[in-house]
Amino acid sequence: xxxxxxxLIIRPIVFIVLGLNxxxxxxxxxxxxxxxxxxxxxxxxxxxxxxxxxxKSFSHVRPVxxxxxxxxxxxxxxxxxxxxxxxPIERKMxxxxxxxxxxxxxxxxxxGIIILYPEGSRGEPEKLSKYKSGIYYLMRERPDVPIQPIxxxxxxxxxxxxxxxxxxFFVDIFIGEPFKFIADRKLFMEDVTYRLNALRDEGNxxxx
Numbered sequence: 226x227x228x229x230x231x232x233l234i235i236r237p238i239v240f241i242v243l244g245l246n247x248x249x250x251x252x253x254x255x256x257x258x259x260x261x262x263x264x265x266x267x268x269x270x271x272x273x274x275x276x277x278x279x280x281k282s283f284s285h286v287r288p289v290x291x292x293x294x295x296x297x298x299x300x301x302x303x304x305x306x307x308x309x310x311x312x313p314i315e316r317k318m319x320x321x322x323x324x325x326x327x328x329x330x331x332x333x334x335x336x337g338i339i340i341l342y343p344e345g346s347r348g349e350p351e352k353l354s355k356y357k358s359g360i361y362y363l364m365r366e367r368p369d370v371p372i373q374p375i376x377x378x379x380x381x382x383x384x385x386x387x388x389x390x391x392x393x394f395f396v397d398i399f400i401g402e403p404f405k406f407i408a409d410r411k412l413f414m415e416d417v418t419y420r421l422n423a424l425r426d427e428g429n430x431x432x433x
Contacts, residue, residue: 227308228283231276239276242378243269244395247277248427252400255282257336258370259403262360263422265342267380271309271372273396274340274375287312287332288340312339322362331368343417356421361413364406374417376424399424 237331239245255278271288276288292313295305312328321355323330329339341363343356364372379396401424407413 230308231283234266235272236276239269239273243273243381245273245398247398247400249400250277252402253277254338254371254373254403257285257338258333258367260333260341260360260364260370260372261371261375262341262343262417262421263375263377264425265344267378268379270342270377271340273377273380273398275309277398278338280335282338285336286310286338286340287300287329289314289329289342291315323366326363326366329363330366333370344420357413358410358414358418360417361410364413365408368408370405371405372401372417374401374420374424375399376401376428378425378428387416397428399427 227347261274263270269284272291275283275288277287288306288309288311290309290311290313292315295309295311296302296313305313312332314325314328329341332339343360360372361406376399378395378399401420404416404420407416
């Protein structure tokens with residue numbers, strides 16, 4: 226049902242209604258384990274990223290999402306778990322990072338393609354928030370797993386935060402080269418910031 230829903234409804238909307246323009250699509254790794262990191266401005270972000278994959282690759286895509294939000298009622302829980310196939314986690318950080326991230330680690334050990342937003346939650350339309358260090362503590366547990374940066378522009382206008390009306394808008398997706406974990410937390414977070422900002426600058430988006 227999940228594959229059929231994306232094939233017949235979601236992908237046509239994403240690629241036609243939104244006018245999706247993918248830059249460097251050939252860079253996208255379609256086999257796991259891998260962690261995809263991206264900026265986060267809209268509920269459409271995850272749907273768009275998932276739509277980049279098809280077939281066997283699609284079956285391995287698992288977005289990380291806040292359990293307190295996406296499991297808060299029966300209907301949203303059904304859509305989040307059965308259609309989006311999220312990995313729900315608690316947004317409150319604890320000292321036991323390995324236990325907190327264990328569901329994600331299990332998926333990575335099973336060739337998972339994980340979608341993760343270093344900002345933690347959706348920011349204001351077309352603005353970047355400071356990246357949180359959760360990505361560092363996750364990757365510290367699987368330092369050999371590649372990380373692929375993706376920058377999305379336009380989704381914050383197509384469906385802004387707290388809006389439920391889809392506005393057709395041209396969307397640009399910039400796919401970067403995969404990179405690896407750095408043990409030094411400061412250097413790693415600087416590398417994450419640099420790579421996502423470099424993709425943003427590639428599009429020369431003056432409003433950012």
